[in-house]
Amino acid sequence: MSRSINLAVIPGDGIGQEVVAQGLKVLNAVLPEDVKLETKEYDLGARRWHRTGETLPDAELEALKQHDAILLGAIGDPSVPSGVLERGLLLKLRFAFDHFVNLRPSKLFPNTATPLAGRPEIDFVVVREGTEGPYTGNGGSLRTGTPAEVATEVSVNTAYGVERVVRDAFARAQARPRKKLTLVHKNNVLVFAGHLWKNTFDKVAAEYPDVATDYLHVDAATIFFVTQPERFDVIVTDNLFGDIITDLAAAVTGGIGLAASGNVNPTGEFPSMFEPVHGSAPDIAGQGKADPTATILSVALLLRHLGYEAEAARIEEAVSADLAERDGTARSTDAVGDALAGRVAG
Amino acid sequence: MSRSINLAVIPGDGIGQEVVAQGLKVLNAVLPEDVKLETKEYDLGARRWHRTGETLPDAELEALKQHDAILLGAIGDPSVPSGVLERGLLLKLRFAFDHFVNLRPSKLFPNTATPLAGRPEIDFVVVREGTEGPYTGNGGSLRTGTPAEVATEVSVNTAYGVERVVRDAFARAQARPRKKLTLVHKNNVLVFAGHLWKNTFDKVAAEYPDVATDYLHVDAATIFFVTQPERFDVIVTDNLFGDIITDLAAAVTGGIGLAASGNVNPTGEFPSMFEPVHGSAPDIAGQGKADPTATILSVALLLRHLGYEAEAARIEEAVSADLAERDGTARSTDAVGDALAGRVAG
Ligand SMILES: CC(C)[C@H](C(=O)O)[C@@H](O)C(=O)O
Ligand SMILES: CC(C)[C@H](C(=O)O)[C@@H](O)C(=O)O
Numbered sequence: 001m002s003r004s005i006n007l008a009v010i011p012g013d014g015i016g017q018e019v020v021a022q023g024l025k026v027l028n029a030v031l032p033e034d035v036k037l038e039t040k041e042y043d044l045g046a047r048r049w050h051r052t053g054e055t056l057p058d059a060e061l062e063a064l065k066q067h068d069a070i071l072l073g074a075i076g077d078p079s080v081p082s083g084v085l086e087r088g089l090l091l092k093l094r095f096a097f098d099h100f101v102n103l104r105p106s107k108l109f110p111n112t113a114t115p116l117a118g119r120p121e122i123d124f125v126v127v128r129e130g131t132e133g134p135y136t137g138n139g140g141s142l143r144t145g146t147p148a149e150v151a152t153e154v155s156v157n158t159a160y161g162v163e164r165v166v167r168d169a170f171a172r173a174q175a176r177p178r179k180k181l182t183l184v185h186k187n188n189v190l191v192f193a194g195h196l197w198k199n200t201f202d203k204v205a206a207e208y209p210d211v212a213t214d215y216l217h218v219d220a221a222t223i224f225f226v227t228q229p230e231r232f233d234v235i236v237t238d239n240l241f242g243d244i245i246t247d248l249a250a251a252v253t254g255g256i257g258l259a260a261s262g263n264v265n266p267t268g269e270f271p272s273m274f275e276p277v278h279g280s281a282p283d284i285a286g287q288g289k290a291d292p293t294a295t296i297l298s299v300a301l302l303l304r305h306l307g308y309e310a311e312a313a314r315i316e317e318a319v320s321a322d323l324a325e326r327d328g329t330a331r332s333t334d335a336v337g338d339a340l341a342g343r344v345a346g
Numbered sequence: 347m348s349r350s351i352n353l354a355v356i357p358g359d360g361i362g363q364e365v366v367a368q369g370l371k372v373l374n375a376v377l378p379e380d381v382k383l384e385t386k387e388y389d390l391g392a393r394r395w396h397r398t399g400e401t402l403p404d405a406e407l408e409a410l411k412q413h414d415a416i417l418l419g420a421i422g423d424p425s426v427p428s429g430v431l432e433r434g435l436l437l438k439l440r441f442a443f444d445h446f447v448n449l450r451p452s453k454l455f456p457n458t459a460t461p462l463a464g465r466p467e468i469d470f471v472v473v474r475e476g477t478e479g480p481y482t483g484n485g486g487s488l489r490t491g492t493p494a495e496v497a498t499e500v501s502v503n504t505a506y507g508v509e510r511v512v513r514d515a516f517a518r519a520q521a522r523p524r525k526k527l528t529l530v531h532k533n534n535v536l537v538f539a540g541h542l543w544k545n546t547f548d549k550v551a552a553e554y555p556d557v558a559t560d561y562l563h564v565d566a567a568t569i570f571f572v573t574q575p576e577r578f579d580v581i582v583t584d585n586l587f588g589d590i591i592t593d594l595a596a597a598v599t600g601g602i603g604l605a606a607s608g609n610v611n612p613t614g615e616f617p618s619m620f621e622p623v624h625g626s627a628p629d630i631a632g633q634g635k636a637d638p639t640a641t642i643l644s645v646a647l648l649l650r651h652l653g654y655e656a657e658a659a660r661i662e663e664a665v666s667a668d669l670a671e672r673d674g675t676a677r678s679t680d681a682v683g684d685a686l687a688g689r690v691a692g
Binding site: 076082083086087091114115116117118134135137139140141143145146147148149150151152153154155156157158159160163186187188189190191192193194195196198199218219220222223225226227240243244245246247248250251252255256 | 422428429432433437460461462463464480481483485486487489491492493494495496497498499500501502503504505506509532533534535536537538539540541542544545564565566568569571572573586589590591592593594596597598601602
């Protein structure tokens, strides 16, 4: 294992700046002395776009490639037309760096505010496909702005793309105690993509006889997220369904303030990127109110990805212990970062 | 108003048969003596398909057109390949009869088992587009079954189709006390369809200055369904997003056993079709266990659509009163139907 980490940091917009600062604080605190951490900040997001009109110039994309991993805060601002930064920056990174495993764990920590009565046990991970589906930007519009407009969106699914993410999900399920994998799709309506997903899933399942499998339509899956979330262990699903159900998953666990994610390129060909699931929350930006926990948990995913399993686990245990002792008083962004940095420090 | 109802009945598969019988029981009980009810049953669904290979023959489609409305139970059985009955029968009816308003109210009745802590007030209606989006069957697959397979699904959206459903939703919002309409889409990623929806929404909004408007990405909307469902009044959304969020809406209110829906053709050119949101539930079919309430509430929507407002309201009040007095003992399908028929009977 390399004892140095060359990290790219994209704080981005809104609360992104604030939460990333706390993520780095905890990262510094948890790393053993002999690990050399180098960070380089990239100024990308709404400010950059307003200043230069650029979202992600080629030179920066090249530079980002040289890092071991990327930590991202949040992208998006109401002053920028919807889609510009999402497609020109965030999704461009996910596609350019072939982040085909979008990893989103959901765990109900002690003492957190789930809206579900009865506090079920929740501990599952969604493996969301990250490079295909309705996210490819395929589609267009004809006679735009007229009463005769037609607008299309094309979901593109390939055996290559589906199989690699399904394999990753089976391997993850096999490594967990419950060894259960659920495919979520809508193959009774989206029959072409649905059959490709289901056939691939069934084919790979034959190689993992010890993994229990299940299939749910996405609409039915949302029901179980609120009535029976404990039934899930690992879920594999397409890019758009994954987007929707992971926000729901965050909501039924501790809320979007705790939801971490990794945009993973498992082959190591490109750097993987770790980010909280939440957005830039411009309404509370700059007030020191944002909860940095999701970013700090994303740092744990980052460390695990780079082989620092013990350090990743230390962060997760710190979060768990910290939440268990919370007394309900609101804490500043900084205070949460300090508390967690204190807990993980050797 | 015509004082006769010529109703087509498609019981369909699984529990469809049982719940439709109760729906008809309550319909008979609630109608004034001078209203002549004629019903004709159509044998469509899994059994028919196994027997003849047919899903919806042209002759039957023509015959169905002659009715004032259609009451449908549920379609689908594990013995039929996924998609065959959904696309060949249910969606074929929605498309052939131009059911562009798929109406799905969600209301938290007294004494019902919401999984949400704190029992928020829930009373909203989703206006789901019913004839476009990813449901058109556009798409295909290339090199099917090989490692080089590509499968696509095309979401088709037209100004014509979007504007008519958005107008319907604004009119509905204006007629409700809170007068609030939320557009749910994903216009930061699905930019072509998203911009058509958003621009149309903003254009029509100008004609309804007394309706408060809001926009949410579909992922964010799922969060609010569990953390703050009381924020919603009327929601308008595309066919697939509507499918997903209405199952979630059912789950956070009284469960899928209470969720009613109408596939409405507001122009009256074709008969509208009313059905519970739930499926055919083959696991409990034939056991007299299914809750017929969703079908009975769908009958209320049917009556309202045909102009029998007082009768529709009587059914809804009966359901509310019945639930309020429930003591938790399980009741048979038949017993629920009897209880509600008793309550609505003049
Ligand atoms: C901001 C947006 C493009 C993004 C997505 O849709 O993937 C976000 O919702 C997420 O889940 O990371
Ligand atoms: C059965 C299926 C085709 C249908 C849909 O996707 O519309 C169902 O889920 C619904 O919501 O009515």
